[in-house]
Amino acid sequence: xxxxxxxxxxxxxxxxxxxxxxxxxxxxxxxxxxxxxxxxxxxxxxxxxxxxxxxxxxxxxxxxxxxxxxxxxxxxxxxxxxxxxxxxxxxxxxxxxxxxxxxxxxxxx
Amino acid sequence: xxxxxxxxxxxxxxxxxxxxxxxxxxxxxxxxxxxxxxxxxxxxxxxxxxxxxxxxxxxxxxxxxxxxxxxxxxxxxxxxxxxxxxxxxxxxxxxxxxxxxxxxxxxxxxxx
Numbered sequence: 001x002x003x004x005x006x007x008x009x010x011x012x013x014x015x016x017x018x019x020x021x022x023x024x025x026x027x028x029x030x031x032x033x034x035x036x037x038x039x040x041x042x043x044x045x046x047x048x049x050x051x052x053x054x055x056x057x058x059x060x061x062x063x064x065x066x067x068x069x070x071x072x073x074x075x076x077x078x079x080x081x082x083x084x085x086x087x088x089x090x091x092x093x094x095x096x097x098x099x100x101x102x103x104x105x106x107x108x109x
Numbered sequence: 110x111x112x113x114x115x116x117x118x119x120x121x122x123x124x125x126x127x128x129x130x131x132x133x134x135x136x137x138x139x140x141x142x143x144x145x146x147x148x149x150x151x152x153x154x155x156x157x158x159x160x161x162x163x164x165x166x167x168x169x170x171x172x173x174x175x176x177x178x179x180x181x182x183x184x185x186x187x188x189x190x191x192x193x194x195x196x197x198x199x200x201x202x203x204x205x206x207x208x209x210x211x212x213x214x215x216x217x218x219x220x221x
Contacts, residue, residue, distance in 0.1 A: 041215040094159075
């Protein structure tokens with residue numbers, strides 16, 4: 001079993017829908033990252049969380065440390081949100097990131 | 110402020126050759142990490158450098174090596190290339206004390 005599990009693996013939504021992507025992890029962590037990767041390869045860091053909730057525009061990320069679970073929400077989804085969303089955790093201070101397999105999101109106009 | 114720069118962006122090699130990839134981090138960032146991304150395995154950690162010292166190493170064979178220079182630029186080298194080394198190689202630099210990551214566009218290696 002992977003240390004970081006994401007669900008769903010694939011997601012298709014209509015433009016305007018509210019989207020939730022989930023990430024569960026099995027180890028203690030110091031931080032969790034949500035990353036976005038568009039076709040072509042480049043990765044953008046969306047959020048880094050160690051507790052609570054963060055919001056940036058239409059994106060909201062939450063984390064529950066006790067339940068070892070994080071969610072990424074996209075409100076009023078748009079075709080430009082189509083990308084792979086990757087959850088990654090850092091167990092402590094200077095340890096390497098451990099990645100989930102990613103969630104491929106397609107938003108249809 | 111310039112972002113993380115990786116060169117070359119695309120390259121094609123044949124089995125048995127070697128390859129060197131370069132990563133220039135954001136100015137002032139001293140931590141550089143490297144990742145391999147393949148369709149089957151997803152993103153996997155290769156190594157991390159901080160102030161010219163390797164701080165962590167992933168589970169890859171010794172054919173994969175790296176280094177960091179005094180200006181924080183980093184290189185990774187893969188020797189005796191195998192078909193399975195075909196992948197997107199990404200590097201990221203980390204904000205000083207913030208943990209925030211900034212990724213380059215990647216170097217896409219094809220081994221024939």
